[in-house]
Amino acid sequence: MTRTRRMLTAAAGGAAALLTCLPGSAVAASGEFSYVYDDAGHRTSLVDPPSGTCIMLPGTGQDWFDKLPMIAPHNGTDQRVYVYQSKDCTGERYGIDPMSGTEESLPRVTMRSVRFD
Numbered sequence: 247m248t249r250t251r252r253m254l255t256a257a258a259g260g261a262a263a264l265l266t267c268l269p270g271s272a273v274a275a276s277g278e279f280s281y282v283y284d285d286a287g288h289r290t291s292l293v294d295p296p297s298g299t300c301i302m303l304p305g306t307g308q309d310w311f312d313k314l315p316m317i318a319p320h321n322g323t324d325q326r327v328y329v330y331q332s333k334d335c336t337g338e339r340y341g342i343d344p345m346s347g348t349e350e351s352l353p354r355v356t357m358r359s360v361r362f363d
Contacts, residue, residue, distance in 0.1 A: 273296070273297045273298070274294045274295060274296050274297060275294065275295050275296075275297055275323035275324060275325040275327070275362040276294055276323060276324045276325075277293075277294070277321075277322045277323035277324055277344075277345075278291045278292070278293050278294075278322045278323065279291060279292045279295060279319065279320070279321055279322065279323055279327060279360065279362075280292075280319070280320045280322065281303065281316040281317065281318060281319045281320070281357070282316065282317045282318040283303075283304075283314075283316050284314065285314070289318075290304070292360075294323075295323070295360075295362055296362070297325060297362045297363060298361070298362070298363065299361065299362075300334060300335035300359055300360075300361050301359060301360050301361065301362075302333055302334070302358065302359050303316045303357065303358060303359060303360065315331065315356035315357055315358050316356070316357050316358065317354070317355065317356055317357075318355070319342060319347050319355055319357065319360075320346075320347050321342040321343065321344060321345065321346055321347045322345060323344060323345075323362065324344050324345075325344055325362045325363060326341055326342065326343055326344060326362070326363055327341070327342050327360055327361070327362050327363075328340070328341050328342075328360065328361045328362075328363065329342065329355060329357035329359075329360050330357060330358065330359045330360065330361070331356055331357060331358065332358055332359070333358045333359050334359060335359045335360075335361050336359075340355055340357075
């Protein structure tokens with residue numbers, strides 16, 4: 247009985263370790279990613295965003311020409327973020343390290359989608 251219990255415990259621990267290492271596992275960046283979303287300079291943010299998933303920024307809309315891109319990113323999360331000028335994480339991209347990027351240092355970076363890695 248003790249041997250069986252040890253084997254089950256080891257198997258469960260190994261399975262848990264494997265799941266956290268697999269790509270696409272449900273992992274989130276901890277912290278807040280903020281950006282300016284209009285000409286008036288209003289800021290909004292994504293809190294604890296998912297990792298490894300392309301995120302269309304709220305407010306950018308589906309039609310490229312109808313909506314302004316977001317600007318002035320600040321990465322207050324614990325993961326590197328890539329911001330993309332186009333929707334669906336396509337087009338020119340910029341990488342922003344964890345806990346960096348401010349309105350002053352990246353005012354002209356425009357984005358419509360992001361991905362945390």
